[in-house]
Structure formats: structure tokens, C-alpha cells
Amino acid sequence: MASTIRVRASSNGDITEVQALIQHPMDSGFVKNAKGETIPPHFIQQLTFEHDGKNVFAADWGGGISKDPYVKFAFKGAKKGDELKISWVDNKGATDTTTAKIQ
Amino acid sequence: ALAAANDKYPEEAFKQKSDADVIKTLYGKTAEPSDKVKMDAPEIAENGAVVPISVSTTLADVTSVAFLVSENPNVLIAKYNIPAGTLPSVANRIKMAKTSNVTVLVEAGGKLYSASKEVKVTVGGCGG
Amino acid sequence: LSGSLPRLARGADNGGVYDLERSGNARILHITDTHAQLRPVFFREPSVNLGVGPMQGNPPHLVGRAFLDRFGIRPDSADAYAFTCLDFEKAAGRFGKLGGFAHLKTLIDRMRSEGGSGRTLLLDGGDLWQGTGLANTMRGIDMVEAANLLGIEAMTGHWEFTYGEKALRANLERFKGEFLAQNVYLTEEAAFNDAKAFDPASGRVFKPSVIKEIGGYRVAVIGQAFPYVPIAHPKRFTPDWKFGIRDEELQKLVDTHRNTDKVDAVILLSHNGMDVDLKLASRVTGIDVVLGGHTHDAVPQPIAVTNAGGTTLVTNAGSNGKFLAVLDLDIGKGKIKDARYRLLPVFSELLKPDPAMQALIDKTREPHEVTLNEKIASADRLLYRRGNFSGSMDQLICDALLGELNAEIALSPGFRWGTTVLAGQPLTMEDVMAQTAVTYPETYVQTMTGGQIRDVLEDICDNLFNTDPYYQQGGDMVRVGGLAYTCTPTETVGKRISDLKLDNGRALDADKHYRVAGWASVNEQTGAPVWDVVAKHLRSGKPPNRSPPGVTLKGVEGNPGIAGQA
Ligand SMILES: [Mn+2]
Ligand SMILES: [Mn+2]
Numbered sequence: 001m002a003s004t005i006r007v008r009a010s011s012n013g014d015i016t017e018v019q020a021l022i023q024h025p026m027d028s029g030f031v032k033n034a035k036g037e038t039i040p041p042h043f044i045q046q047l048t049f050e051h052d053g054k055n056v057f058a059a060d061w062g063g064g065i066s067k068d069p070y071v072k073f074a075f076k077g078a079k080k081g082d083e084l085k086i087s088w089v090d091n092k093g094a095t096d097t098t099t100a101k102i103q
Numbered sequence: 104a105l106a107a108a109n110d111k112y113p114e115e116a117f118k119q120k121s122d123a124d125v126i127k128t129l130y131g132k133t134a135e136p137s138d139k140v141k142m143d144a145p146e147i148a149e150n151g152a153v154v155p156i157s158v159s160t161t162l163a164d165v166t167s168v169a170f171l172v173s174e175n176p177n178v179l180i181a182k183y184n185i186p187a188g189t190l191p192s193v194a195n196r197i198k199m200a201k202t203s204n205v206t207v208l209v210e211a212g213g214k215l216y217s218a219s220k221e222v223k224v225t226v227g228g229c230g231g
Numbered sequence: 232l233s234g235s236l237p238r239l240a241r242g243a244d245n246g247g248v249y250d251l252e253r254s255g256n257a258r259i260l261h262i263t264d265t266h267a268q269l270r271p272v273f274f275r276e277p278s279v280n281l282g283v284g285p286m287q288g289n290p291p292h293l294v295g296r297a298f299l300d301r302f303g304i305r306p307d308s309a310d311a312y313a314f315t316c317l318d319f320e321k322a323a324g325r326f327g328k329l330g331g332f333a334h335l336k337t338l339i340d341r342m343r344s345e346g347g348s349g350r351t352l353l354l355d356g357g358d359l360w361q362g363t364g365l366a367n368t369m370r371g372i373d374m375v376e377a378a379n380l381l382g383i384e385a386m387t388g389h390w391e392f393t394y395g396e397k398a399l400r401a402n403l404e405r406f407k408g409e410f411l412a413q414n415v416y417l418t419e420e421a422a423f424n425d426a427k428a429f430d431p432a433s434g435r436v437f438k439p440s441v442i443k444e445i446g447g448y449r450v451a452v453i454g455q456a457f458p459y460v461p462i463a464h465p466k467r468f469t470p471d472w473k474f475g476i477r478d479e480e481l482q483k484l485v486d487t488h489r490n491t492d493k494v495d496a497v498i499l500l501s502h503n504g505m506d507v508d509l510k511l512a513s514r515v516t517g518i519d520v521v522l523g524g525h526t527h528d529a530v531p532q533p534i535a536v537t538n539a540g541g542t543t544l545v546t547n548a549g550s551n552g553k554f555l556a557v558l559d560l561d562i563g564k565g566k567i568k569d570a571r572y573r574l575l576p577v578f579s580e581l582l583k584p585d586p587a588m589q590a591l592i593d594k595t596r597e598p599h600e601v602t603l604n605e606k607i608a609s610a611d612r613l614l615y616r617r618g619n620f621s622g623s624m625d626q627l628i629c630d631a632l633l634g635e636l637n638a639e640i641a642l643s644p645g646f647r648w649g650t651t652v653l654a655g656q657p658l659t660m661e662d663v664m665a666q667t668a669v670t671y672p673e674t675y676v677q678t679m680t681g682g683q684i685r686d687v688l689e690d691i692c693d694n695l696f697n698t699d700p701y702y703q704q705g706g707d708m709v710r711v712g713g714l715a716y717t718c719t720p721t722e723t724v725g726k727r728i729s730d731l732k733l734d735n736g737r738a739l740d741a742d743k744h745y746r747v748a749g750w751a752s753v754n755e756q757t758g759a760p761v762w763d764v765v766a767k768h769l770r771s772g773k774p775p776n777r778s779p780p781g782v783t784l785k786g787v788e789g790n791p792g793i794a795g796q797a
Contacts, residue, residue: 143479145475146475146476146699146701146702147459147462147701147702147704148462149459149461149462149466149473149474149475150461150466155419155473196419202724221702223693223697223702223704225462225690225693225694225704226687226690226753227459227462227463227704227753
């Protein structure tokens with residue numbers, strides 16, 4: 001099955017710029033459906049980016065992050081061809097992990 | 104799996120209903136407005152469900168960044184931990200229930216700095 | 232002009248009005264917001280164009296006599312007719328229609344030849360492809376052909392985007408000039424999917440600027456599209472694109488042109504609207520002139536704005552083809568030494584229509600002529616739209632919505648385009664389309680509570696009267712039928728609208744549900760197109776509703792942005 005995580009990581013000399021787009025409903029628990037029932041909360045709580053066994057970026061998220069979350073950051077110390085490992089876990093305990101090559 | 108290796112998820116902070124309570128719960132200190140914290144946010148959101156907001160700063164020794172929306176049911180949107188070697192620059196997309204002040208907190212050198220901007224959410228329509 | 236109007240002595244009946252003293256070494260010609268009006272039109276300038284906060288009493292928020300005084304225009308003159316609403320009907324009989332692309336071309340060609348070969352540039356500020364039945368049917372192709380014949384060298388856009396990406400790109404393939412927009416970017420999703428972009432690295436969808444050689448000097452022209460396309464119009468037309476003012480990106484672009492490209496002058500071709508441009512000019516440095524549009528303000532003289540880097544001139548060149556802006560520059564190495572600006576009214580009767588343009592217009596119209604020329608009714612009074620709160624044309628549209636869709640309340644968008652029809656003149660399908668020609672014309676009826684209706688009015692009112700122009704997004708105020716209210720523009724959001732009353736005199740109940748009819752919703756609707764609803768209403772021959780618009784203004788006594796009633 002295709003991963004929920006899409007990553008673009010590109011190295012520009014010393015700096016690697018990373019963008020990720022994740023498929024997830026990110027239901028906050030404050031929205032009602034067409035029948036007037038509250039849609040229960042269902043959102044990613046933690047997201048991590050790992051390079052060479054080290055955390056390079058970590059997010060704690062609430063239900064206020066938009067559906068299909070997007071995040072962008074940059075870090076130093078990686079080179080083209082290196083691998084990035086990306087994982088998330090949501091409030092229901094579901095997880096996903098993927099790896100991406102730095103371009 | 105890997106996420107468990109993170110710092111503990113700040114459950115309590117995500118339940119707070121005011122900027123002050125979020126800041127107290129999350130950092131236990133007060134934030135000082137700084138023009139070295141640069142927030143990029145639209146004046147008027149194109150879509151309240153997807154508002155692109157980013158922050159960057161020239162402050163040194165940044166360890167974390169957080170996004171707050173005062174008028175949302177839960178004020179804290181996200182907290183990002185910035186290890187050494189990662190640049191103090193983050194972009195993400197947030198939900199806004201209505202027009203609100205948006206605040207970015209930057210923790211640097213053990214101190215807390217902030218920048219704020221009003222982002223308007225409108226029903227739209229019409230035009231010249 | 233019809234013989235039904237008295238023919239008075241003409242005040243501008245010689246082409247001498249176009250004999251300009253020559254100055255400088257470069258001539259920039261600017262038109263904007265023509266709204267596809269290929270033929271000459273009547274267009275009444277607003278009698279209400281309020282400025283609040285720092286904008287109060289300052290251009291462009293002056294109307295009528297205050298406007299004449301500020302710009303030193305003689306009452307009863309041809310210019311007074313072109314620039315203000317004063318004695319509109321009388322003056323219309325005297326001075327005739329304005330604009331028309333065949334007349335515009337004659338004037339542009341003359342200004343070009345006087346400017347000298349290789350020393351002129353023709354720019355269009357957008358809202359070129361939309362506003363008529365013909366343009367709506369042809370999805371703007373008619374206007375691309377006219378633009379090519381006119382020789383437009385660069386343009387930016389607003390309503391152009393409402394044809395959707397496919398039609399927009401197809402039209403731009405045919406367009407011989409450049410389409411410039413520094414402030415349009417791919418959404419994150421579109422970027423991940425490798426959607427088409429001028430610069431994939433930055434995500435910029437269109438070319439942001441172009442450097443033109445004029446008389447041996449290099450002039451950078453930067454495009455600034457309307458910043459709020461996905462808010463003002465259905466998002467489905469531009470799902471892959473993000474807009475916004477983006478003055479930081481603009482500053483970077485200006486700096487690159489100044490420092491790296493070593494240009495001698497920087498011009499911003501803007502569709503921000505004048506208040507936004509005035510604020511932008513106070514923040515962004517290095518721009519010599521902002522050639523502005525969108526708010527349809529015909530401002531005869533540029534406003535000089537000082538900023539940290541010097542002075543920026545801000546202009547706005549009116550609408551509907553009524554005006555041609557002529558900016559004569561004396562460019563030196565790395566800077567403009569002198570600038571002279573004139574906003575010339577295009578008096579159609581003083582200009583011989585250009586035969587080639589006239590032939591193109593006639594040929595393009597020919598297959599649609601019968602439909603467009605169909606007479607539906609006669610104008611029972613002066614029918615116009617422009618004004619902050621209401622216009623007689625919009626009252627007519629609201630009456631049609633109320634009557635044909637069996638609603639208690641009607642809402643009609645406060646568009647700034649839409650031409651004027653004189654009392655007693657035939658009202659054709661073309662006239663109806665000139666008020667309604669959008670790509671989302673579907674009418675709707677929905678139930679709303681009184682509280683929701685009030686919230687909508689408050690929201691739209693803040694888009695017009697927020698004291699920070701960067702938080703203004705709207706056109707004019709939404710027009711209402713079946714409803715009266717009091718508006719206090721100087722208040723803050725949530726406190727401007729009060730005393731809502733139905734036509735029967737009862738107060739609007741916040742909790743009660745009402746049947747509300749409207750059109751041009753940003754949400755998808757399925758009702759009949761509004762032009763059919765209006766035509767049906769007119770054909771039914773129901774007696775015209777002449778009750779005055781039910782808007783009472785508070786707190787703006789003495790504001791020079793009002794002449795007469797709201
Ligand atoms: Mn326009
Ligand atoms: Mn416009």
C-alpha cells in the first residue's frame with residue numbers, strides 16, 4: 001500500500017530542505033457532520049524526521065492542524081543520497097513510517 | 104513507533120483555552136514580543152480550513168517553536184522541537200474557526216519570544 | 232446617442248483636449264478594468280465612495296463637488312462629466328459616451344506616435360476579459376484579439392482567473408503580450424504534483440516581471456494580480472493557486488531588478504485596488520510608479536507616497552474604457568528625473584474609430600448580434616450600479632430576484648463594473664449582461680436566520696471599511712432587496728450594521744428563518760442564470776419599484792465621499 005507520507009528533501013550544499021505532505025483527516029473533534037453529530041477527534045499527535053539515527057525535527061500536533069498536513073523545515077549535516085526516516089502516530093495509536101532519499 | 108522516542112506529547116497544553124494558559128502550561132514562563140521573530144501569514148485567509156503560516160528567526164540557540172490561534176476552541180496548534188543543526192524556520196498549515204490573532208512562540212537560549220498578527224477569516228464574495 | 236436627449240452646446244468638441252505638451256524620453260500608456268467594453272459606454276462615477284480612518288477625505292474617497300475642488304476641475308466641464316457623477320444625465324446628453332476599443336486605439340496610436348518610436352509601452356491592469364455577454368460567451372477570446380490589435384505589451388489579471396486555468400492558459404497562448412503576476416503561487420499539493428509553473432523552484436505560477444528597453448533605458452514592469460481571487464470568487468476556478476499581497480516577495484523582486492539587473496526604473500502594474508496600493512507604496516521601497524486598478528477609481532493626479540527609500544507615485548486609471556493614462560517619464564541612469572501623468576477621458580465623439588479595430592469588433596459581434604441587441608424593456612429611470620451601498624440597476628436585479636424566486640430578501644453582489652443606461656433608453660440583453668456576465672451566474676434560494684443575514688452584512692462591510700486596507704477584500708457592499716438597515720462605516724466589525732427591517736416594517740428577528748434569494752455565490756449553485764431571471768422580470772412588465780434603497784448611513788456626516796443619498 002502506498003504510504004500516507006510524501007516527502008521532498010533536497011540538498012543545497014550544507015542545507016537540506018524538507019517538505020512533507022501527509023494524508024490524514026485531522027478531525028479536531030469540534031466539527032459536526034451533516035446529521036449534526038460531532039465527528040470524533042482523529043489527528044496526528046507526533047511526527048518525527050530522523051537522519052543517520054538522529055532526530056532532526058519533531059512535531060507535536062493538535063487538532064488545529066489542517067487536513068492533509070504539510071510541513072517544511074531545513075537542517076544541516078546531510079548530503080545527497082542520504083536517507084530520511086519519517087514517522088507519525090495519531091491519537092488512536094495508528095502509525096505510518098516511510099523513508100526518502102535526499103535529492 | 105519512532106514517535107515514542109520523542110519528548111512526551113504535551114497533552115495538557117493542547118487542552119488550554121487562552122494564549123496565557125498555553126504559554127504557562129507549555130513553558131512555565133512569559134513570552135516577550137520580538138521583531139527578530141518573523142511570521143509570514145496572510146492578512147485574509149483564502150480558506151479558514153487551510154491557512155499557510157510560517158516562522159523564521161535570527162535568534163540564536165532556538166530549541167522550539169509553537170503556533171497559537173487565540174480564537175480556536177483549543178488555542179495550541181503545534182509545537183516543533185528544533186534540535187541543534189536544524190534551522191529555526193518552519194512552515195505549516197493551520198485551521199482557523201474565525202478571525203483571530205495568531206501568535207508564534209520561539210524558545211531560544213532558554214528564553215521565550217513571540218510575534219503576533221491578526222488573520223481574517225471572511226465569507227468572501229463580490230469584487231471589482 | 233439617441234435623439235430623445237436634448238443636444239446642448241458641446242464643451243469638449245475639439246480634439247484639442249488631446250494635444251499634450253511633450254516631456255521626457257519615455258511614454259507609458261496604461262488602461263485598466265475595461266471589463267471587455269469593446270463599444271463606447273455611459274458610466275456614472277459613484278456618488279458614494281467613502282473612506283474611513285486614515286482614508287477619510289483622501290483620494291480616491293472623494294466624490295462630486297469635493298472631487299472637483301481637490302483636482303481643480305471646472306464644474307459643468309467635460310472633465311467634470313468624465314470624473315464625477317454631477318449632473319450626470321444632463322452632461323451625458325452633452326458630451327456623449329466614453330471609451331470603445333476602436334476609439335481607444337485611435338487615441339493610443341496618436342499617443343504612441345507622439346511619444347516616438349521605441350519610446351512607448353502599453354500596459355493593461357487586468358479585468359480586461361470580463362464584463363460583457365460577448366466576453367462571457369467567448370470566454371475572453373474576443374478581448375485577447377482586441378488586446379493584440381491594440382498592442383498591449385503586458386498585463387496582469389483578476390476576473391481573467393474566473394474562466395479557470397484551462398481557458399486562461401489557452402487565452403494566454405493567443406496573447407502576444409506578457410501576463411505578469413508576482414503574487415500567484417502553487418498550493419503545496421499542486422507543487423508536490425509538479426503542476427505547471429513558470430518557476431517550479433519558487434512555485435511562482437506566472438512570470439513575475441519583464442524588463443523593457445525604452446529609448447535606451449531599462450524599465451522593469453512587475454505584475455501584481457488581484458490578491459484575493461480565491462476568496463472573492465469560487466475557489467473551484469483556481470484550485471491549484473494561492474494569491475495574497477506578498478509585499479515581501481515583491482520587495483525582493485524590486486531589489487533584484489535594482490541591484491542585480493541595474494534597471495533605471497521600476498513600475499508596478501497592480502490590481503490591488505487603490506487603498507492597498509497606497510499602503511504598499513509606504514512599505515515597499517524602490518518602486519517609481521504604481522499603475523493601479525481594481526477599485527475603478529478615476530484619479531486625475533498621482534498620489535506621492537513617501538517611504539524609507541524615497542517616493543512612489545500611485546495612480547488608478549478608472550474603468551470601462553473611459554480613460555487612457557499617459558505617463559511621460561524623463562528617465563536617467565538608475566533613476567527617474569521627472570514624471571508627468573495625465574488621465575485622459577476617451578470622449579468617443581471626439582475620436583474617429585480606428586477602422587481595423589472597428590472591423591474586428593463588428594466581425595466578432597456579428598454571430599451574437601441578434602441575441603445581444605434584443606430589446607427587453609425601456610429604462611424607467613437612470614440605471615447605474617457604482618456606489619458603496621446601492622445603485623438603481625442593482626435595485627432592479629434585487630426586485631427581479633424577489634419577484635421571480637418568491638423570496639422575502641434578495642442579496643446581489645456589489646460589483647464595481649456594470650455600465651449605465653439613461654432613462655428612456657432601450658434596455659437590451661447586452662445591457663443586462665453588462666451587469667451580470669460572470670462564470671458563476673446561477674441563482675439560489677436558501678433559508679437563513681436573521682442573525683446569519685446580519686453576520687453576512689457585517690462581514691462584507693468589514694471587507695469594505697476595515698481601516699487597514701490590507702484587511703479590505705470586498706467590492707462595494709452587497710445590495711439588498713426586501714430589507715432596510717442602518718450602517719455606521721466608522722465602527723468596527725460586528726458593530727456597523729443595525730436596525731435591520733423587512734419591507735413590511737417589522738424588525739428582522741435573529742432567530743427566525745427567512746427565504747433569501749441571490750446569485751454569484753462562491754458556493755456551487757444550480758438555479759437559473761441571473762440574466763434570465765432579470766430578463767424574465769423585465770419582460771413581465773411589472774410596474775417598476777421606485778422605493779429608495781433602504782440604507783441609512785450614520786457617523787459619516789460631512790465625509791466628502793458622499794454626494795447625495797446612499
Ligand atoms: Mn474591475
Ligand atoms: Mn478587479
